[in-house]
Amino acid sequence: MxxxxxxxxxxxxxxxxxxxxxxxxxxxxxxxxxxxxxxxxxxxxxxxxxxxxxxxxxxxxxxxxxxxxxxxxxxxxxxxxxxxxxxxxxxxxxxxDDLNEYSEAQVTLNDDEKNKYVSFWGKGYEIDDYLYLENEYETLLSSYECDSYAQEMLFQEIAHEKLSIRKAREANKPTEKLLKTLQELLGSSNIKPVQETGANATEQATFGTLIKKYENERPVPEPDPMWADVDGIKKYVQIWFLGHLCRMLGINNEYAQMYEDEISKYKVDAPEYVEDDDAVNS
Structure with a gap:
């Protein structure tokens, strides 16, 4: 989430x-x-x-x-x-008192609250139903990751389904179909107990196992061309560390020459001015 x-x-x-x-x-x-x-x-x-x-x-x-x-x-x-x-x-x-035992005389909603609940959960519910739905939804949000609008919709439908199961049980009606739908919603949300167990097993895996998993499922992307050649790093160290050090110490060797060759690419020579012969004679 x-x-x-x-x-x-x-x-x-x-x-x-x-x-x-x-x-x-x-x-x-x-x-x-x-x-x-x-x-x-x-x-x-x-x-x-x-x-x-x-x-x-x-x-x-x-x-x-x-x-x-x-x-x-x-x-x-x-x-x-x-x-x-x-x-x-x-x-x-x-x-x-339990939440479902509140009556309208005990719990009242102002117009803004009613509009908010009706807009999010739909019409036709009692106040205690809205409270139950809100509680279930908040519990889901605080218990599981919800990083998309689709996941929010699934959590909303799970809350609806739990309310339907609750009402069916209170009315002594069968709940098999409702429970099956709930299981499907939990599966779509990736929060079924068996899925959670799999996620926990991944979290408890050894570091080497995790590295293998990441390499197989999310491999490291290709490096930037300038860093693709490992020898290029070696040359970098030879020029800018060894070559520069040798140059500072006055040592003339291949590293110092590599440094001079590389630094020459970034040097700017001062322009030479040639005096005009007429200006000299005058």
Whole structure:
């Protein structure tokens, strides 16, 4: 993926984007099971000047990839900073709330947000559907490389397909065809588990194996003609190092002569003036 960044809302920074990419932030935060996970979340939010809202955090399954889209997108969090953080559960929301249990009375979108979601995801979805799609899309962007518009479209379709599977399961409907389509989309995006395993194996290969792979798949291009002859490098050293050194030390040998012959190509002789005979006689 082209390297992506979060929008900057910290007035201490003059840039439009936080100057730490999403992947680097995700790598720094680490896994949910790691020690200090929540503390690192809070330190990152402090840098971004975004609030830590405990109930929203709990409803996001305490998952950074699910929490940050809510805090960044939903209207009732706009304008809030890290100083507005709530670190304990409040009666306003239950910590057991899940994203799909929000109702329009709890979560509202302003016109700009609605237009943004409808433009990107299409019409006909509930608010929690849009949030789910946005979460899945952000997770894909932060987890895999996305370096083209085609890859973005595939990630978008994967999010759609996961939502369809989710709704089918909630309605106790069969999901075989939907899962098959999802597998095809994952394959087209080159992020199926078997493909990831192959990529990891390449990363863990020995240096010699990698060199062989690069030589076979991405060979070194032909050198510039002036550098194609290896002996030309030898001659270069003989003239400009040995020849010049001998010339400085007053040693007359073949290297000094090679240097004189080469340097003569770049010399300019002063013009000789011949006086006119008439001018002399006068």
């Amino acid at each position: 082209p390297t992506t960044f979060y929008v900057n809302t910290n007035p201490l920074f003059s840039t439009d984007k936080i100057q730490i990419c999403k992947k680097c932030i995700s790598d720094h935060i680490g896994s949910k099971e790691s020690n200090g996970y929540e503390d690192r979340i809070k330190s990152v939010l402090a840098i971004m000047d975004k609030p830590f809202i405990y109930d929203a955090w709990a409803s996001s399954d305490k998952d950074w990839s699910k929490y940050i889209p809510q805090i960044s997108s939903l209207s009732h969090y706009k304008g809030k900073t890290f100083s507005d953080s709530v670190f304990n559960s409040t009666p306003e929301y239950s910590a057991s």
